Amino acid sequence: MGDLEDEKKLEHGQQLDDGTKRPITTPDEEEKREPIASTAVVEDAPIAPLTATQSATEPVYITGVKLWTVLAAVTLIAFLMLLDTSIIATAIPQITNDFHSLPDVGWYGSAYLLTSSALQPLTGKIYTRFSTKWAFIAFFSVFELGSVLCGAANSSKMLIVGRAVAGMGTSGVQNGAMTILSASAPMHKRPMLLGIMMAVCQLGIVCGPLVGGALTQYASWRWCFYINLPIGAVAILVLLIITIPDDKNKKAPRTPSELLKILSTLDLTGFAIFAGFAVMFLLALEWGGQLYAWNSATIIGLFCGAGITFILFAIWEYRVGDEAMIPYSMIKRRIIVCSAIYIALVFGGQFVQSYYMPIYFQAIKGASPSLSGVYVLPSILSAIIMAIPSGVLVGKFGYYLPWAMACSVLFSIGSGLLTTLTPHSKTVEWVMYQVIAGFGRGCGLQIPIVAMQNDLPPQQQALGMALIGFAQTFGGAVFLVVAQLIFSHGLKSEIPKYAPEVNPQSIIDAGATKFRQFITPSQLPAVLEGYDKAIIHVFYLGTAITALSFFVSLGMGWKKIAQKKKKPVAPEA
DSSP: OOOHHHHHHHHTTOEEESSSOOOOOOGGGTTTOOOOOTTOOOOSOSSSOOOTTOEEEOOOOOOHHHHHHHHHHHHHHHHHHHHHHHHTTTTHHHHHHHHTOGGGHHHHHHHHHHHHHHHHHHHHHHHHHSOHHHHHHHHHHHHHHHHHHHHTOSSHHHHHHHHHHHHHHHTTHHHHHHHHHHHHSOGGGHHHHHHHHHHHHTHHHHHHHHHHHHHHHHSOTTHHHHTHHHHHHHHHHHHHTSOOGGGGGOOOOOSHHHHHHHHTTSOHHHHHHHHHHHHHHHHHHHHBTTTBOTTSHHHHHHHHHHHHHHHHHHHHHHHHGGGSSSOHHHHTOHHHHHHHHHHHHHHHHHHHHHHHHHHIIIIISOOOHHHHHHHTHHHHHHHHHHHHHHHHHHHHHOBOHHHHHHHHHHHHHHHHHHTTOOTTOOHHHHHHHHHHHHHHHHHHTTHHHHHHHHHSOGGGHHHHHHHHHHHHHHHHHHHHHHHHHHHHHHHHHHHHHHOTTSOHHHHHHHOTTGGGGGSOTTTHHHHHHHHHHHHHHHHHHHHHHHHHHHHHHGGGOSOBOOOOOOOOOOOOO
């Protein structure tokens, strides 16, 4: 790497390119800056390495209709990713009827999550070494292949394999979408673009149960997977005809030896070790208290194996250095670490609310699955409404930390208010509580990505986004498991307090809506009180982790992002 001054210039959106040495021509400081020293080079890589004769020039971004078209394409694909995670929920009962596979239900989600989480850190290396556009298309094509396998499945095992393949594809989709937007627009425009993408794609969570229920009821559950094919094809066609700016410096391998040389830089050993850690840790969380007791040899062995493997991974990554899948030079940056922890906490809070608010509406309020999806719209719509102006204002004034702090404050207040819900809460109460929490999420959804991009040089940003994406997925998965444990324990402890004559295990086994069939009308109010208290315990968790995110946000730094540069005024003749 070059000296500190050169790195700062790279952080502000400049990139090195082929050609003769020319002076920096930043309009506002053209007369003050010196040409970049000849020692400034991009980290060693087999992708068009820079030489001493090369210099920094302003990157060429896409604008106008092309930029908004790219935004629409990647947002549509990101929407499909979240739609796929929730659309299967309402189809699972019919799937288990067709395949007689009730014991496999856990694997329909676990197979997807395991492959996605294990592969995510490696995707950063892939986007660094290969064409951004073609790598993104490749990952999405793998997801589409998984969708085909799921839709055509003739057995439960085939469906599980399809979910695993789809998870492999999704591992690089979100990272790729953010990488494409970052390469397509200057720093001051990215907060708005990322805010729009992340806010709109959240609709997938809400639309999933609605669309899945309709397709399962009026067509077939297989269309819950086939629906990804025509929609995804449109988005891919758009990307095929548009050139992504950062691909001009990435040369595709022309011979097997060049391909092997690139593959040797991907840190596949580190990936294999990390994948072992991710699989063992997530399986322990998935099986603990469900298939096996927490103190069983299986669960203890998985946790111990995950811990040992993680230590080995850390040692290996430190040994490999800057060529590692997650470079040590990145991990020791406070802003990067805090951004990853922050997004894990915020998305953990979002997942807790997104999964348990529908349970509150269905179990306590007696709403149908489709109607419960409508009832959570205040949270999603308020997040969308707030994400766009917050992104614009971050780009205008340049400071992202106030928005991260506002996100934590509003989200924790909204989550705290949700803990006051009762079986008799009025509509205005649960609507306004969700709106407050949604406004908070809208303030901060894109902030960790903005902070990371502002702190890292361009050649490491794909790695940074892979780390952020993994933290988001991994954090959400971990906190959902913790929420499930709290919820199950809450039902077992609270229902006997209010309805001692009712067996809490029968309520748990019956599900969120069918428990009403096993109790008498006179027992229902007491059971609902106990059920409500169990859900409130989960909302306490959401409140705690979102409040904790406030203190983590302070470590993201009071830094100003690169602003739009003024055009130079031509001297008068």
